Amino acid sequence: MANQAPASLVDHLTASGGAEPAGFLNDIVKNLWPNICVAGSNIIKDTVEPILATTLPGPLANLRFVKIDFGHIPIGFSNVDVHKTSAGGIKLDMDMNWEGVCDFELDGKMVPKIGVERVHMKGRISVLLCPLVNVVPLIGAVQIAFLNTPTLKLDFTDAANIADFSVIDSTVRKTILGVIDSMAVLPNRFLVKLDPNTDYFKAFQPHYGVVRVTIGKATGIDVPKHGEKKSGLKKLMAKVKLEDVPDCYVKVKVGAEGEWKTSTVDNNREPEWNESHDFLVTDFEQDITADIQDEDMVGDDDMGLGSTTIKEILLKGGTQELVLTHKGQETSGRLVIHAKFFHLVNDAQAFTIPITTDMLANPAGFQLSLLNKTAEVGSAQVAFSDVLTAEGMVLQDNFNVGNGSSIRAQISLHGVTEAQ
Structure with a gap:
């Protein structure tokens, strides 16, 4: 007989509110689509384009968006599953599908102008509503992420006349997916505060x-x-x-x-x-x-x-x-x-690497660095023992990084125990 997962773990794995249609959500997105297009254009110019400039290889690094038009077909959602999280939030998982008829143009030095006329993008999205509060709007923050890297296909205009088109297609698509990974594929989440007083640490969703x-x-x-x-x-x-x-x-x-x-x-x-x-x-x-x-x-x-x-x-x-x-x-x-x-688990005895006397005497510790792009402008050292002896092995504080600046951060230590 094949091995089976522990009963308590099976309950967790199979917990679901049941799939529901997303008609109301699609209606909202349809009406918000002009606003979404403007916001999306700003994100591409302000966030995505600078990342492309540092990650695209060779001459492609000069590519810049000279036209951004998301077109008239909005993103569609389906198969919505709603359930509560262990941290007391609400989680909505849903399929996302965009068959966009759009008009994007990228231009740069030493490369021909590249146009994208269609975008085919699919994935499953997690929307986390957490923490829940007792004052309007009742939800402290919304966090959005893809459960996994989405699939992406780009239809380029005049592709047959572009030299080394397959290389450009593969490189641009891989780079765009890399940007999406770094911003909004779990464990990374895109967070928007609904309540300005929300504590980021309360919005944080711990790993399973x-x-x-x-x-x-x-x-x-x-x-x-x-x-x-x-x-x-x-x-x-x-x-x-x-x-x-x-x-x-x-x-x-x-x-x-x-x-x-x-x-x-x-x-x-x-x-x-x-x-x-x-x-x-x-x-x-x-x-x-x-x-x-x-x-x-x-x-x-x-x-x-x-x-x-x-x-x-x-x-x-x-x-x-x-x-x-x-x-x-x-x-x-x-x-x-x-x-x-x-x-x-918050138990030092459950560390996979045994804590020795030498480790306590000469621990590696932690370093928090404040960066301006890639340049470090300040840092703080946190002793391993400070975290180990903190309540629940969780240290939360404002750490002085020098030059009058501080970083509010939380550092936690966990052991592991096999699911039973």
């Missing part, structure tokens, strides 16, 4: 816990077939008819948290890793994505991509065989992964 992902064994792994893109070394080996056995590693991602990479298993079509990494869990609907790559000195090759949700694998008892796809097509490749869920 930690999921320990273990990458097991892959089977059916093969090199790209004839006609598919290969790195330079793979092409050379094919010409001299040398057998090409992949050297595989796996890139694992959960939400917008940093990517983790396994070690490389050389010359093996059925590589086995049994390596683990812990990821913070902000929502059980977050995806666990495993991307198998063939390591190459010239450029790594995509071997297969598989994904599941934290909820799905835990309900399956913590083990799942992922079907691998390549460029959207299912392959014969499979990857077994395992997952365990741990609650966060």
Whole structure:
């Protein structure tokens, strides 16, 4: 009999208010669409464009928006699920779909003018209403985030006449999704205060816990077939008819948290890793994505991509065989992964790394830095022992960073205990 998730965890995973239509919300968005377009244009110019300037490579870094028109088709919502949070807030999860007929233009030095005539964007959004207060407007703040990185497809104008169009398409789309990740993909949230007196710390939604992902064994792994893109070394080996056995590693991602990479298993079509990494869990609907790559000195090759949700694998008892796809097509490749869920607890005895006398005597501590763009203009050092001995191992204070400035911050320590 397959392993099952603990009963208390199953209750948490399956808690739902039931899906509801979003007709009223779509009507509101339709009427607000002209205002949303103006606000969206300002966000693109003031926030997104400067980020693009620092993240787009080479000549593309000079691209600037010279026209922003979201068009007449508003964003649509459906499949709304409403439930309460453990922190006493209200959470609405809903599907978002935008088939925008728009008119965006980007122009810059050394690159042709680039136009976008359609945007196809899909994802699931979480709207968090927290904290709830006893005075109008009853809600202290609204926080909006994608549960996972949305899918994005851009239709460019006159694409056939743009040299290296595929490179531009991939680079621009990847950069835009990177900006969305950094701003509004869990654990990142876009917060708007409704009550100016709302305390940010009360609006903060703590993480659910930690999921320990273990990458097991892959089977059916093969090199790209004839006609598919290969790195330079793979092409050379094919010409001299040398057998090409992949050297595989796996890139694992959960939400917008940093990517983790396994070690490389050389010359093996059925590589086995049994390596683990812990990821913070902000929502059980977050995806666990495993991307198998063939390591190459010239450029790594995509071997297969598989994904599941934290909820799905835990309900399956913590083990799942992922079907691998390549460029959207299912392959014969499979990857077994395992997952365990741990609650966060305010108990030093539950630290995964034992606290030693030496650690207490010479702790690394914490540093809070105040930045002006990339330049540090002040910092504060916080001793590890100060947080460890604080009530509930949570230290909340105004920290002096010098030059008459201070940072109001909260630092917390948590141990972990496996869900029972």
